[in-house]
Amino acid sequence: MTTRVCVPIMEANVEDANRAIRSAKEGGADIVELRLDYIPDLDDGKVGDLVDSVEIPKIITIRPEREGGFWRGEEKDRVDLFLTALSFGAEYVDVEVSTDVGWRYEISKACKSSGSKMIISYHNFEKTPPKEELIDICKNEYAAGALIAKIATTVASIDDVSNILSVVDYFRRKEREIIGIGMGRLGRITRIMGPLLGSYLTYASLEKGKESAEGQLTLEETKTVLQILQG
Numbered sequence: 262m263t264t265r266v267c268v269p270i271m272e273a274n275v276e277d278a279n280r281a282i283r284s285a286k287e288g289g290a291d292i293v294e295l296r297l298d299y300i301p302d303l304d305d306g307k308v309g310d311l312v313d314s315v316e317i318p319k320i321i322t323i324r325p326e327r328e329g330g331f332w333r334g335e336e337k338d339r340v341d342l343f344l345t346a347l348s349f350g351a352e353y354v355d356v357e358v359s360t361d362v363g364w365r366y367e368i369s370k371a372c373k374s375s376g377s378k379m380i381i382s383y384h385n386f387e388k389t390p391p392k393e394e395l396i397d398i399c400k401n402e403y404a405a406g407a408l409i410a411k412i413a414t415t416v417a418s419i420d421d422v423s424n425i426l427s428v429v430d431y432f433r434r435k436e437r438e439i440i441g442i443g444m445g446r447l448g449r450i451t452r453i454m455g456p457l458l459g460s461y462l463t464y465a466s467l468e469k470g471k472e473s474a475e476g477q478l479t480l481e482e483t484k485t486v487l488q489i490l491q492g
Contacts, residue, residue, distance in 0.1 A: 264491070265462035266483050267292040267320065269473035271299045275310050282315045285467055288480045292462060294320040294355070296473065297342065298332040305345045312349035320353040320380065321346040328357045328384055340364045347371045355380040355411070358402055369406035380440065381407035389414040389421035389443065395428045399439060409438040409461050413474070416443035416451070425451050426458055433459030448476040453486050 268285040270293050272278040278295070285293050295311055297303055303323075312319060323339050324330020332339055343354050344367070356368055358381050365381070372379045381402040390398070395412055402410040410432070416422055422443055429441040438461045443451035456463045465483035466472040478486070 264456040264487055265291040266456075266480060266487070267294050267462045267464050268467050268480055269294040269296055269322075269464060269471075270467075271296045271471065271473055273299055273301065275300070275307050278311055279314045281467055282311075282317065285480065286315055286317045288467070289484055290317065290465075290480055292318045292320060292353075294322055294464070294473075295346075296322050296324065296330075297346075298322070298324045298330040303342060305342070308342055308345045309349045312346050312351050318352040320355050321351045322355040325357070328359065329386060336361065336364060340367055343368050344371050347375045347377055350375070351377060353378045353380055353409075355382050357381070358383045358398070358405065362405070365405055372406075372408075378408045379406055380409040380411050381405055382411035382413065382440075385414040386444070387415055389416055389424055392424040392427050395424060396431060399428065399432060399437075403437065409440060411440040411442070413440075413442040413444060416445045416448035416476075418447070422447060422450050426454055429455055429458050429460045442474070443476065444474045445476050449478060452476065452478060452483065453490070456487065457490060 268290040270278050270281045272281055282293050323332050325332045383398050399410040425441045425443050429439055432439040440461050441455050452463045465480045466477045
């Protein structure tokens with residue numbers, strides 16, 4: 262089973278972001294997530310420079326404030342930047358399930374044209390819903406055009422951990438691509454066991470202090486533990 266480790270890049274300018282991408286690749290990351298909502302005055306040129314930089318698969322994320330990100334602009338402008346990234350060859354985009362269906366459709370069309378993969382993501386910063394509700398959320402994400410469904414929820418108990426990992430296993434058995442992440446200290450279990458059970462990838466910070474969500478291990482820690490568990 263393939264285990265992929267993705268490093269979020271959350272720098273505030275293109276130069277620092279490119280340096281972080283190079284460091285992630287040198288450290289053994291399989292994918293980087295470009296959190297473009299961290300870059301002020303984002304435009305097509307900056308997007309192109311980042312997508313065209315270091316050769317490593319990239320997820321383009323422009324997280325709006327309503328989903329815990331920093332994008333404050335118009336939705337049309339955000340979608341246009343996604344389309345620009347795809348035109349430059351971005352391998353993945355991460356679009357929230359809360360995004361208007363019309364805009365999701367535009368991005369989905371562009372993904373199909375470019376051969377890129379659309380991740381549709383659900384975030385819950387308060388709790389982890391029951392297993393059946395999570396399954397329904399993922400089914401809605403696939404119906405909305407996701408090639409990869411993503412759930413990221415706040416974990417408060419071992420039952421929450423079990424729900425997330427059970428959903429990952431449920432869709433693995435159906436041969437659907439899924440990312441299941443538990444946020445918070447207890448959620449660390451999902452960041453290691455998830456990929457071992459079939460989660461498409463796990464997220465790890467480039468170094469301590471660079472976490473995009475609570476509970477992320479570093480790239481070095483994640484790769485070390487996965488190598489030990491995989492023998």
